[in-house]
Amino acid sequence: MELSEIEEIGVELLRRAVTRLPEDVKESLKRALSEEESEIGRTQLEAILKNVEMAEKSGKPMCQDTGVPLFFLRVGKEFPVGIEEIKSALVNSVRRGTKEIPLRPNVVDPMSRENTGDNSGRKMPYFDVEIVDGDSLEITFMPKGAGSENMSFLGMLSPSKGVNGIKEFVLEKVIEAGGKPCPPTIIGIGIGGTADLAMKLAKRSLLRPLNEDHNDERIRELEREIAEMVNSTGIGPMGLGGKFTCLGVRMDFASTHTATLPVAINFQCWAARRSYALIEKDGVRRVLP
Amino acid sequence: MSEFKLKTPLSEGDVDKLEVGDIVYLSGEIYTARDRAHKRAIELYESGEELPFDWNGAVIFHCGPVVIERNGNWEVVSAGPTTSSRMNDLEPKVIEYFGVRGIIGKGGMNGGTTEAMNKHKCVYFSITGGAGVLVAQAVKRVKGVYWEDLGMPEAVWVFSVEDLGPLVVTISKGRNYYLEVEKKVLSVKENLLKRWIK
């Protein structure tokens, strides 16, 4: 496994992510269109699906906001390339991909607002690294747009609020966000842990496809309930009224302090872009979508 | 809900027939403008100077496009709408000073802008957020660019478009569809809390 191969696959992941939606998201959008009751809502879902199809065909980014680059790595203990080298190869992928695809250069210094021009910067791209057993490397790439990322919320609830408190907090924030995160959204929710862990769980939950169930029954139930509640608000596609305010809720949890109940929300817009590669020590096995 | 095909520049009559909820496909010229272009246009007008383009009857698009130059021609890569509320404080003047008849954007605008639109016969069209390719495909030609010194996203691009849409009329004749949806959502909130939070 050469570093240049990882760099190459990195560029490919960027390209696929911004030009093709994952199958599960596309399927959900189609289902939403067939079930949406509001006429205006349907026009929005139709426009979204048409836009997605055109992006796929023309190889142009489906949304002009190609986001900031986030990588989620699962590195096998016996994978032949070191983590730091993998990261530096992927930083190169981002720099090259920004020019070649092209992506919009979005990454700036948070104080001077100066744009680096190539979507890299201090701690950017962002890497979330997990060390796992085995000798393969899994890379998930998620470009995250500002419209949905700006709709992120953290609540340090009183533990006595319980599950009802979680639902109420989510409802508040969904109403506050309205059409801003480009609904229908996927709502990532992290509960428990610490403030930062809750947010991390919320973000990471967005990686779980809409057709893949959580292994905890209580989470599955909560996801269903919250999705139904959110889709009864009437906010609808693009906030123009209708049933489909969200495509689904993705949730995860961590054990937490007895005196706290962190709840973190991270919205993902309809352009729920993510791409995935499985690399084994002798080469690339699988790339999605 | 009716459907219309309209050509720019828009006339008072065009605006008169549009109701909230109507769907429009637009052809002709549209001008991109974000905060800084709005500010500059207002400053020029207030110091008695002329704009380098004619916004009478024009349609302004809240958009910061990605444009590349290929063989001496401009090509639009992606051109979805940006959030219109950033222009809330500037738009009433732009509508009043220049006779703009249409604004395309996402997320809607506030009560002040709704009033200015009603008074000076202007409508707001919502275009699907993020649908950058859909817009790019409707742009048949980039006719020109003004104020490039503001940078690519903030400059005023003149796009020649064909059947740009679906655009949903969401502010017209004093009605603001966004505020109506918002009100409705707030009115069901209590019921939702009762139903889901026992």
Ligand code: SF4
């Ligand atoms: S919220 Fe998503 S779909 Fe909307 S403009 Fe931002 S990146 Fe694009």
